[in-house]
């Protein structure tokens with residue numbers, strides 16, 4: 312029997328599919344590497360499917376199947392596949408309404424470097440970014456390290472899973488949308504999604520008291536169908552985001568506030584993201600592009 316659905320989790324050679332006919336059902340499907348579609352002339356996909364991909368499957372009974380076809384993607388967000396040489400990309404998720412760039416105020420400290428890389432990648436992918444700042448309960452005064460992003464026009468959501476602050480607003484924005492939660496390990500992606508969903512999404516980890524970093528508790532991305540068309544994707548914490556399709560020469564275009572002044576031949580070195588721009592540019596130059 313044939314059916315359609317959406318990829319929820321990807322394992323080596325297998326993937327879990329949420330069936331359109333019954334969102335509560337998961338079917339474990341095999342896929343062939345030969346099914347890799349060349350979606351990109353320059354970069355090769357690490358895996359033929361990603362969470363969020365729409366697929367046609369052939370079912371054997373109620374729990375197993377095989378993926379017969381992957382539908383063209385509306386959009387997708389990819390990075391350089393970590394630990395792999397050459398032009399191999401890892402697609403984090405496909406067919407998204409939002410990439411929720413998740414950070415924390417402290418433990419680990421707010422990290423603008425990763426946010427800037429995600430903002431570049433969402434611009435490349437043409438997906439709307441939202442910035443979540445979790446762990447607001449750790450605020451000792453009235454810290455607003457995200458103010459800069461709000462001033463640039465990005466939507467920012469300070470929240471706390473401890474106090475529940477900000478969760479209703481965020482839940483409202485994400486309703487009936489598909490959103491991938493991405494960010495460093497330990498910022499509270501899985502904790503946040505469990506609260507938004509109302510059920511445990513996965514294991515919640517600790518943050519090391521020594522380094523202030525998370526311990527990479529979530530290891531496989533997972534889509535959750537939360538009813539009424541709302542879909543969340545929990546992803547493993549990212550150490551580094553290797554940009555693709557961006558070179559050092561065109562990088563400045565992804566920092567619109569710097570670019571605008573550059574075009575007008577006005578100084579822009581004083582702007583808050585200038586240092587971040589230089590760091591990312593140096594990293595891209597190191598990669599030899």
Ligand SMILES: Nc1nc2c(ncn2[C@@H]2O[C@H](COP(=O)(O)OP(=O)(O)OP(=O)(O)O)[C@@H](O)[C@H]2O)c(=O)[nH]1
Pocket residue numbers: 445446447448449470471472473474495496497498499500501502503514515516517518525526527528529530546547548549
């Ligand atoms: N103080 C505080 N701690 C939080 C908050 N939300 C989550 N935590 C804690 O942060 C730690 C990490 O939470 P996780 O949900 O596992 O973080 P994650 O982003 O999913 O981490 P990875 O799966 O490793 O990427 C846990 O000890 C949580 O209890 C919060 O709002 N405030």
Ligand SMILES: [Mg+2]
Pocket residue numbers: 500501502514515528529545546547548
């Ligand atoms: Mg997690």
